[in-house]
Amino acid sequence: MNILDTIIARKKEEVAIRKATVSLDQLEKSQLYTRPTLSLAASLVHPQRTGIIAEYKRKSPSKGIINANAQVADVTRAYTQFGASGLSVLTDEHFFGGSSDDLLAARENNIPILRKDFIIDEYQIAEARAIGADVILLIAANLTTVQVQQLAAYAKSLQLEVLLEIHDETELDHICDEVDMVGVNNRNLKTFEVDINTSLRLISRMPAHKPGVAESGISSPETIKTLRQAGFKGFLIGENFMKQPDPSVAFADFVKQL
Numbered sequence: 001m002n003i004l005d006t007i008i009a010r011k012k013e014e015v016a017i018r019k020a021t022v023s024l025d026q027l028e029k030s031q032l033y034t035r036p037t038l039s040l041a042a043s044l045v046h047p048q049r050t051g052i053i054a055e056y057k058r059k060s061p062s063k064g065i066i067n068a069n070a071q072v073a074d075v076t077r078a079y080t081q082f083g084a085s086g087l088s089v090l091t092d093e094h095f096f097g098g099s100s101d102d103l104l105a106a107r108e109n110n111i112p113i114l115r116k117d118f119i120i121d122e123y124q125i126a127e128a129r130a131i132g133a134d135v136i137l138l139i140a141a142n143l144t145t146v147q148v149q150q151l152a153a154y155a156k157s158l159q160l161e162v163l164l165e166i167h168d169e170t171e172l173d174h175i176c177d178e179v180d181m182v183g184v185n186n187r188n189l190k191t192f193e194v195d196i197n198t199s200l201r202l203i204s205r206m207p208a209h210k211p212g213v214a215e216s217g218i219s220s221p222e223t224i225k226t227l228r229q230a231g232f233k234g235f236l237i238g239e240n241f242m243k244q245p246d247p248s249v250a251f252a253d254f255v256k257q258l
């Protein structure tokens with residue numbers, strides 16, 4: 001089993017427990033459930049924004065603890081203030097140290113928020129809506145094309161946008177009308193190796209009308225220039241900021257160099 005299989009196996013158990021604990025009905029009664037959502041696809045190309053989707057991530061299976069001290073409210077406020085187009089907040093607890101509370105804290109900011117988790121069930125999409133997310137992630141590597149279509153259609157029915165993540169050519173066939181953005185994960189989830197060329201290789205085969213997002217392993221403003229020239233509109237960056245003692249300062253410094 002690779003790490004993704006391990007995560008998904010556990011996620012299935014978690015979702016079953018959550019469903020038994022909080023009903024869909026209860027989720028729908030959340031105050032945030034009917035808030036007007038924000039468009040990440042639009043924010044990525046906003047002239048006053050950087051295209052960066054800045055991620056809050058405490059730990060990961062590939063890196064272990066990245067930052068145990070940085071506060072989610074402080075970091076996401078700085079990301080917003082210094083020009084992020086959107087926020088990505090890990091809500092997976094076991095493998096990434098995140099939670100719904102982290103996303104709720106990030107919701108204080110008025111920019112689009114991606115719920116970063118492993119979505120396998122419509123229930124998690126309703127949950128994303130209930131905690132104030134604007135966008136969900138669907139990972140092609142663990143979903144069939146039909147599942148992507150169905151989950152994305154459900155997200156759309158709740159006014160959420162969908163970022164579909166692919167990581168090689170074989171997953172291009174998962175791209176469907178229902179997804180709003182296509183992300184290329186440069187991190188191979190089987191080997192944890194990161195290679196920006198994955199993004200550069202795939203962009204020419206992605207639909208031009210859906211904003212492309214390069215994900216993982218981005219650590220320099222030069223790389224953003226290269227990816228932008230290749231056609232990418234979004235840049236999902238976590239570790240490069242989170243590994244610094246103060247991710248807020250790291251983000252502000254990075255943006256100055258763009």
Ligand SMILES: O=P(O)(O)OC[C@@H](O)[C@@H](O)c1c[nH]c2ccccc12
Pocket residue numbers: 055057116117165185215216217218236237238239240
């Ligand atoms: O920390 P990095 O290398 O900048 O990567 C951020 C983001 O792309 C990465 O966290 C990620 C991409 N796809 C995912 C799916 C699940 C969990 C995490 C991820």
